[in-house]
Amino acid sequence: xxxxxxxxxxxxxxxxxxSKSTVSRALNDSPLIGxxxxxxxxxxxxxxxxxxxxxxxxxxxxxxxxxxxxTHAFHxxxxxxxxxxxxxxxxxxxxxxxxxxxxxxxxxxxxxxxxIHHYLDSGRVDGFILTTCPHKQxxxxxxxxxxxxxxxxxxxxxxxxxxxxxGDNLNGGKLATQHLVRSGRRQIAFIGGPPHELEVQYRYAxxxxxxxxxxxxxxxxxxxxxxYSNTSGAAAMQRLLEHSSAIDGVFVNSDLMAIAAIKKLxxxxxxxxxxxxxxxxxxxxxxxxxxxxxxxxxxxxPQAGKLLAQNLIQYIQTGAVTNAILPxxxxxxxxx
Amino acid sequence: xxxxxxxxxxxxxxxxxxSKSTVSRALNDSPLIGxxxxxxxxxxxxxxxxxxxxxxxxxxxxxxxxxxxxTHAFHxxxxxxxxxxxxxxxxxxxxxxxxxxxxxxxxxxxxxxxxIHHYLDSGRVDGFILTTCPHKQxxxxxxxxxxxxxxxxxxxxxxxxxxxxxGDNLNGGKLATQHLVRSGRRQIAFIGGPPHELEVQYRYAxxxxxxxxxxxxxxxxxxxxxxYSNTSGAAAMQRLLEHSSAIDGVFVNSDLMAIAAIKKLxxxxxxxxxxxxxxxxxxxxxxxxxxxxxxxxxxxxPQAGKLLAQNLIQYIQTGAVTNAILPxxxxxxxxx
DNA sequence: CTGAAAGCGCTTACAG
DNA sequence: CTGAAAGCGCTTACAG
Numbered sequence: 001x002x003x004x005x006x007x008x009x010x011x012x013x014x015x016x017x018x019s020k021s022t023v024s025r026a027l028n029d030s031p032l033i034g035x036x037x038x039x040x041x042x043x044x045x046x047x048x049x050x051x052x053x054x055x056x057x058x059x060x061x062x063x064x065x066x067x068x069x070x071t072h073a074f075h076x077x078x079x080x081x082x083x084x085x086x087x088x089x090x091x092x093x094x095x096x097x098x099x100x101x102x103x104x105x106x107x108x109x110x111x112x113x114x115x116i117h118h119y120l121d122s123g124r125v126d127g128f129i130l131t132t133c134p135h136k137q138x139x140x141x142x143x144x145x146x147x148x149x150x151x152x153x154x155x156x157x158x159x160x161x162x163x164x165x166x167g168d169n170l171n172g173g174k175l176a177t178q179h180l181v182r183s184g185r186r187q188i189a190f191i192g193g194p195p196h197e198l199e200v201q202y203r204y205a206x207x208x209x210x211x212x213x214x215x216x217x218x219x220x221x222x223x224x225x226x227x228y229s230n231t232s233g234a235a236a237m238q239r240l241l242e243h244s245s246a247i248d249g250v251f252v253n254s255d256l257m258a259i260a261a262i263k264k265l266x267x268x269x270x271x272x273x274x275x276x277x278x279x280x281x282x283x284x285x286x287x288x289x290x291x292x293x294x295x296x297x298x299x300x301x302p303q304a305g306k307l308l309a310q311n312l313i314q315y316i317q318t319g320a321v322t323n324a325i326l327p328x329x330x331x332x333x334x335x336x
Numbered sequence: 337x338x339x340x341x342x343x344x345x346x347x348x349x350x351x352x353x354x355s356k357s358t359v360s361r362a363l364n365d366s367p368l369i370g371x372x373x374x375x376x377x378x379x380x381x382x383x384x385x386x387x388x389x390x391x392x393x394x395x396x397x398x399x400x401x402x403x404x405x406x407t408h409a410f411h412x413x414x415x416x417x418x419x420x421x422x423x424x425x426x427x428x429x430x431x432x433x434x435x436x437x438x439x440x441x442x443x444x445x446x447x448x449x450x451x452i453h454h455y456l457d458s459g460r461v462d463g464f465i466l467t468t469c470p471h472k473q474x475x476x477x478x479x480x481x482x483x484x485x486x487x488x489x490x491x492x493x494x495x496x497x498x499x500x501x502x503g504d505n506l507n508g509g510k511l512a513t514q515h516l517v518r519s520g521r522r523q524i525a526f527i528g529g530p531p532h533e534l535e536v537q538y539r540y541a542x543x544x545x546x547x548x549x550x551x552x553x554x555x556x557x558x559x560x561x562x563x564y565s566n567t568s569g570a571a572a573m574q575r576l577l578e579h580s581s582a583i584d585g586v587f588v589n590s591d592l593m594a595i596a597a598i599k600k601l602x603x604x605x606x607x608x609x610x611x612x613x614x615x616x617x618x619x620x621x622x623x624x625x626x627x628x629x630x631x632x633x634x635x636x637x638p639q640a641g642k643l644l645a646q647n648l649i650q651y652i653q654t655g656a657v658t659n660a661i662l663p664x665x666x667x668x669x670x671x672x
Numbered sequence: 673c674t675g676a677a678a679g680c681g682c683t684t685a686c687a688g
Numbered sequence: 689c690t691g692a693a694a695g696c697g698c699t700t701a702c703a704g
Contacts, residue, residue, distance in 0.1 A: 008697055019675045024699060034673055051457035055395045056697030059680050064391060069441075073426070086418055090409070093443050102460065103441050105405075107429050121387035123681090124438065230625075289566075344681055355691045360683060370689055392681030395696050459697090 012050060016041050027052055058123075066102045067092075067312060068125040070115070072133040073107040083284055084301065088131055088153065091305020099313050101126075110134040113142040120148050127151070127316050129308050151312040153304060155198035156323050163315050165307045165324045167299040169199045172328040173206020176251040176279040176297050179330055181214045185249030185277055189222040191236045191261060193253040200225070200253060203281070207251055222247065226257050233257025237264040248276055249336065255280040255287045255296055262292075262335065277336035293333035300326060348386060352377050363388055394459075402438045403428075403648060404461040406451070408469040409443040419620055420637065424467055424489065427641020435649050437462075446470040449478040456484050463487070463652050465644050487648040489640065491534035492659050499651050501643045501660045503635040505535045508664040509542020512587040512615040512633050515666055517550045521585030521613055525558040527572045527597060529589040536561070536589060539617070543587055558583065562593050569593025573600040584612055585672070591616040591623045591632055598628075598671065613672035628670035635664050 009023040016023065018037065025033045026041035044050075058064050069092060071085060093103045104125055108115050110133075119125045127149035130136060137157070143150045144162065151163035180188050190207050193200040208218050221243045226232030233256065240247060241264075252258035258280030262272050270276045272292065280287055283298035304326055311322045345359040352359065354373065361369045362377035380386075394400050405428060407421060429439045440461055444451050446469075455461045463485035466472060473493070479486045480498065487499035516524050526543050529536040544554050557579045562568030569592065576583055577600075588594035594616030598608050606612050608628060616623055619634035640662055647658045 010697080020698080021675055021677095021700075022673090025674090028699085030700095032673060037673080049453055049457065051453055053395075053697050054458040054460045055391055055400060056459075056680090057699075059389075059391045059395050059682085060697080060699045062680065066440075073430075082422055083418060086422060089441065090443065093441055094409075097443075104402075105425065105429055105439050105441055107426065107433075117385055117387055121385065122390040123392075124390045346681080356682080357684080357691055357693095358689090361690090364683085366684095368689060373689080389681050392696090393683080395698085396681080396683045398696065 008053065012041065012045055012048070015048075016044050062123075064123055064126050065100055066104055066125045067096055067309070068104045068106045068119050068128045070106050070108055070128050070130045070133060070139070073109055084282070085131065087301040088305040088308070091302035092129060092309045093305075094302070095306035095309025096313075099309065101309070101313060108133055108139070111138070113139060116142055116146050116148055120146065127312050129153075129312060149312065149316045151308050151315065153308060155202060157198070161321055163311050163322050165304050165311065165326065166199070167304070168325050168328050169202035170206045170209075172281065172297040172299075173203035173208075173251065174210045175206075175328065175330040176281070177207045177210035178214075179279060179295070179332070180249035180251065180277055180336060181210060181216070183249075183273075183277055183336065186216065187219075187222065187244065187246045188216070188249040188251065189240050189244075189247050190224070191233065191240070191250060191252040191257055192223070192225040193228050195225045203251075203253055219244070226253075228254045228257060230256050230260035233260035234264045237261035238268075241265075241268055249278075250276060251279050253281050255282045255284045255290075255294055258294055258296070258335075259286065259290050262290075262294075273335050279330075279336045283331055287331075288333065292335050295333045295336040296331050298329045298331050300329075345388065348377065348381055348384070351384075352380050398459075400459055400462050401436055402440055402461045403432055403645070404440045404442045404455050404464045406442050406444055406464050406466045406469060406475070409445055420618070421467065423637040424641040424644075427638035428465060428645045429641075430638070431642035431645025432649075435645065437645070437649060444469055444475070447474070449475060452478055452482050452484055456482065463648050465489075465648060485648065485652045487644050487651065489644060491538060493534070497657055499647050499658050501640050501647065501662065502535070503640070504661050504664050505538035506542045506545075508617065508633040508635075509539035509587065510546045511542075511664065511666040512617070513543045513546035514550075515615060515631070515668070516585035516587065516613055516672060517546060517552070519585075519609075519613055519672065522552065523555075523558065523580065523582045524552070524585040524587065525576050525580075525583050526560070527569065527576070527586060527588040527593055528559070528561040529564050531561045539587075539589055555580070562589075564590045564593060566592050566596035569596035570600045573597035574604075577601075577604055585614075586612060587615050589617050591618045591620045591626075591630055594630055594632070594671075595622065595626050598626075598630075609671050615666075615672045619667055623667075624669065631669045631672040632667050633664050634667050636662060 009020050013020045013023045022037065023041055026038040027045060069089060096103050106115055106119060130150060130152040153165055155166045156164045177188060190204060192204055211218050224236045224239050226236045250261060252261055258278055262278055265272055265276050272278055280294045280296035283296045287294040287296045307324050311324060314320055345356050349356045349359045358373065359377055362374040363381060405425060432439050442451055442455060466486060466488040489501055491502045492500045513524060526540060528540060547554050560572045560575050562572045569588065586597060588597055594614055598614055601608055601612050608614055616630045616632035619632045623630040623632045643660050647660060650656055
C-alpha cells in the first residue's frame with residue numbers, strides 16, 4: 001500500500017486505451033457503455049486502487065456531496081445529555097455514507113448566522129442538519145430566508161414548511177402515564193422540559209389524555225417544569241412535594257431530571273417505586289445504569305439519525321418536504 | 337438574506353472592472369496588488385455577500401483544506417466515557433476552523449482500512465486525526481504504509497515516527513499517588529487500564545516512582561488491571577480486597593472505574609475516604625457530579641484537541657513531526 | 673457505444 | 689500592479 005501511483009482518469013484511460021470520457025462513464029456506471037469495456041476499465045481502476053478525484057467531480061457536478069451537522073459550540077462542561085449528540089451523529093453519518101455523502105461538523109454560536117453563508121455560498125456543503133443548539137428557531141428563520149436546504153430534529157413549528165424528524169411525543173406522554181395508571185397510581189405528577197417547547201406540549205397532551213381516559217382529574221398543582229438539567233429536576237420534585245404530599249407517580253420529561261427527582265424523593269423519605277413511581281424520557285445509557293434502573297420512554301436515536309440523512313438528501317434531490325414522526329416505546333425497569 | 341446573486345469571481349470582476357486574476361488576488365490578500373484596488377474589490381465582495389467557491393479553489397490548489405476526525409463506528413450503547421470524544425472534537429473543530437480547515441467525521445470499522453484510500457486518494461481530505469478506535473495500532477500501521485498525513489491522541493509507539501499529542505501520564509500517576517501518600521496512606525493499590533497500553537504503563541511508572549520516593553514498597557498484590565468499564569472497575573476492586581484487606585488508598589486509571597470501585601468498597605463495608613481514599617483519572621463531568629465527588633487527574637481535553645489540529649496542519653505544511661505532552665493536574669475533591 | 677471538446681470556478685506563471 | 693491564458697481533474701452535450 002504505497003503512495004498513490006495512478007492519479008487521474010487520464011492515467012486509466014491511457015492504460016485501457018480509451019478516452020477519458022469512457023473511463024468516466026465506466027466508473028460512474030453510465031448506461032451508455034459496453035459491458036465488456038466497462039468491466040475492463042473497472043478492473044484496471046481497482047487493480048491500481050484508483051479513486052476518482054472528489055473535488056474535480058464536485059466542481060463539475062456543482063454539488064459537494066457533503067452535509068453539515070450543525071451543533072452548539074462546546075464551551076462548557078459536557079453532560080450525559082450530550083451523549084444524545086454522539087448517538088444521533090452515528091446514525092446520520094451512516095445514513096449519509098450509504099448515499100455517498102460526507103458529514104462535516106459545524107459548531108455554531110447562538111447569535112451568528114454567518115455560518116450559513118460560509119458553508120453554503122462557498123459550495124462547501126449541500127445542506128444542513130440541525131439537532132440541538134441554542135436559538136435554534138433563530139437559525140431556522142435564517143435558513144428559511146436563505147432558502148437553504150436543511151432538516152431538523154424536533155417538532156415542526158406551526159405555519160412553517162421544512163423537513164423534520166421527531167419522536168412521537170404525544171404517544172410518549174401517553175405511554176408513560178398509562179403505565180403509571182395501570183400500576184394503580186392516582187396522584188400522577190408531570191415534570192416537563194421548558195413549557196414553550198412543542199415537544200413538551202405534546203408530552204403534556206399525552207399525559208392529560210391518558211389521565212382523562214382513566215377517568216382521572218388533571219390537577220394544576222401536579223404540573224411543573226424544568227430545563228432538563230438535574231438541578232432543575234430536583235427543584236421541580238421539591239416544589240411538587242411541597243404542594244401535594246399525596247403524589248404516588250411522576251412522569252418526568254428526561255432521564256437526567258428523573259434521576260435527580262428520585263434522589264430528591266429519597267431525601268424526603270419516599271421509597272421509589274413503592275411510594276412514588278417514576279417514569280423518565282430518552283433512555284440514555286444512564287437510565288439502565290442507574291440504581292434503581294429507570295423505567296423510561298425510548299426513542300430510536302440511531303434510526304432518527306438515518307432518517308435525518310435520507311430525508312434531507314431526498315429533499316435536495318427532489319424538493320419533497322417530509323415530516324417524519326418516529327415511534328417511541330415504553331421500557332419497564334425498576335422505578336415504575 | 338435572499339438567494340445568492342453573485343456567484344463567481346467573474347461577476348465581481350465585471351462589477352469592479354478588473355480581471356478575474358485581480359479579484360482572486362484581492363480576495364486572497366496577495367502582496368502584488370494595489371491597496372486601493374484591493375479594498376475596492378473586497379468592499380464589493382462583502383457588499384454582495386460573496387464567498388469564493390471552495391471546490392474550485394481546492395481543485396486549483398490541489399488540497400481540500402479538510403481533515404477527517406476518525407473514530408469508531410457507533411454500534412453499541414454509549415457510555416459516559418464517550419463524552420471524551422465530544423469534548424476533544426470541540427477543541428479540534430475550533431483549531432481547524434481557526435486555520436481555515438473543515439472537519440469531516442469518519443466512522444471506521446476495526447478491520448477495514450479502506451477508509452484511508454477512500455478519503456485520501458480521492459482528495460477529500462488532507463489528513464487524519466485519530467483518537468480512540470478499536471485496533472488503532474493496525475490503522476496506524478496502514479497510515480504509515482500509505483504515507484498518509486495523520487496525528488493521534490495517545491502515547492507514541494517505540495521505533496515509529498509520527499505526530500502525537502498525549503497527556504503526561506507519568507506525572508499523572510505520580511501526582512495521584514503522591515497525594516495518597518501525603519494523606520498518610522501506606523497500602524496504596526493501583527487499578528490500571530489494559531496493561532499493554534503505553535499510557536497505562538506510564539501511569540504505573542508514576543505510581544511506582546511516587547511510592548519509592550516515599551520509601552514505600554511496591555507490592556504486586558496491590559496492582560491489578562481493568563478495561564476502563566465500570567464492571568471491570570468493580571471486579572478489580574474486589575480482587576484487591578480479597579488479596580489484601582489492609583488497603584487504604586487506590587489510584588484508578590479512569591473515573592468510571594473509580595466510581596465503580598467506590599461502590600464496591602462501600603458494599604464491602606469500607607468508608608471512602610475515611611478507610612480507603614480513591615483517586616480517579618480524566619475528570620469527566622461525572623467526577624464532579626458523583627457522590628462523593630471524585631478526586632482525580634485532569635487533562636485539558638479541549639486544549640489537546642486544538643493542538644491535534646494545529647500540529648497536524650503544521651505537519652502537512654512543513655513536514656515537521658511533533659510529539660506533544662500536555663500537563664495534567666490533580667483535582668482534589670472528596671474521595672481523597 | 674465512443675471520443676473530442678467545452679465547461680465547472682478557481683489560481684498563478686508569464687508577459688507586459 | 690494588472691490581464692490573458694493555461695491548468696487543476698472531472699462530466700456531458702454533441703457528433704459520429
